[in-house]
Amino acid sequence: MLSVLDIFRIGIGPSSSHTVGPMRIARTFVRALAKAGKLERTARIAVELQGSLALTGVGHGTVDASILGLIGFAPDTTCPDKAAAALERVRTHGRLMLGGRQDIAFDPATDIDLAGHVIPDLHPNGMQLEAFDADGAPLSRRTYYSTGGGFVASEAQLRRKPKDDRINTGTRVPHDFGSAEELLAECARTDLSIAELILANEDAFRPRERTLEGLDRIAAAMDQCVDRGLHQRGILPGGLKVARRAPDLWDKLSANPQSNEREQLFDWLNCYAMAVNEENAAGGRVVTAPTNGAAGIIPAVIRFYCVTAEDDACGESRRTFLLTAGAIGLLYKQRASISGAEMGCQGEVGVACSMAAGGLAALWGASPAQVASAAEIGMEHNLGLTCDPVGGLVQVPCIERNAIGAVKAVNAARLALHRPETDARVSLDQVIETMRQTGLDMSSKYKETSQGGLAVNVIEC
Secondary structure (H helix, E strand, O other), X not given: OOOHHHHOEEEEOOOHHHHHHHHHHHHHHHHHHHHOOOHHHOOEEEEEEEEHHHHOOOOOOHHHHHHHHHHOOOOOOOOHHHHHHXXXXXXXXXXXXXXXXXXXXXXXXXXXXXXXXXXXXXXXXXXXXXXEOXXXXXXXXXXXXXXXXXXXXXXXXXXXXXXXXXXXXXXXXXXXXXXXXXXXXXXXXXXXOHHHHHHHXXXXXXXXXXXXXXXXXXXXXXXXXXXXXXXOOOEOOOOOOOEOOHHHHHHHHHHOOOOOXXXXXXXXXXXXXXXXXXXXXXXXXXXXXXXXXXXXXXXXXXXXXXXXXXXXXXXXXXXXXXXXHHHHHHHHHHHOXXXXXXXXXXXXXXXXXXXXXXXXXXXXXXXXXXXXXXXXXXXXXXXXXXEOOHHHOOOOOHHHHHHHHHHHHHHHHHHHHOOOHHHXXXXXXXXXXXXXXXXXXXXXXXXXXXXXXXXXXXXXO
């Protein structure tokens, strides 16, 4: 089993697979050099970004993330201002402090190759790194893959097939499950809710208090991201000249909080979701939920639920939501993928919508079966959703798509609560498998390559 704290990661925008993942990969490569005693002998680093990492790498911040990882920045602790200053030093002086210790010459234009023509066989997000000594002799060469949601894997790890078609981290949990059917059966056997069962599993990873602290830290980071996005104005970087809209909508809603209830529901969800994804597009601090491109849906739905509650009263609700949503995310991660480069946007916004629907249903008193039904509805109506970002930027259609996904999640939770458990015709396992098959059938033009759809039909300004 994986931990739900693996599903929710604090990082920086604009992309978990194209920013967070490559930063982690570059940092891992440098740490491996140091461990092997080769860091001090390294005089040059060459990075080859392959497939989707190259095709949308500039707009998704992959080049900058790779540089930051080589310097030693970690996604969960990176200060955007310090990162920007470090990047400026590299570009101004043509030098890089590898791992914060080894000074080498580095020119991003020549030392980072955007090899979009190289299509890796194991995963579309390939990244090869090489180290050379002062004489040009190779010291190390490794290939890694950014597999979505900030997860990374080496070539050896992806070639090593799991024994039973499931990820094995070596951690044994008291309530093992590999499908939604098994999860629901275990809930029925133990008379535990999904959140209670997952919390018991998390005890196998760390003491209970550390898990609760981790959940609270994730919830706080989500809230902080919403708050920042509600007050930051201006034009988003990248050249599309997309203006931040969440602050103006926030001002309008705050001035008339008792407006029409139905309109208010949509507007608040739109406002919160766009606030997060505008922050993400600006390279701000966000939580992968389960990815950066879909980071606004879960925070928006949690804020919608908790907006009228006292902080103390809602603290437990946030934990329940994240544990329940995290369980659903684990199923998608283990049985399909949460990578837009593999699944299209159904694997990002679709999965986030599914997770949020299940989490909200749990807070509204749903049974485990109804939670699974809400998650199924949330995905069923996102099947086939393409990933075709204009200009390779996580802005159009990504920002509005999160707002739509948040509204869908709330409606999916309501539909599940109003439907008898025995009336479901499509199971969560079936819709996850359908998403996987749809992703495999989908043309690569629509899987985070900016080679089709809106990316070619919208004229960039």
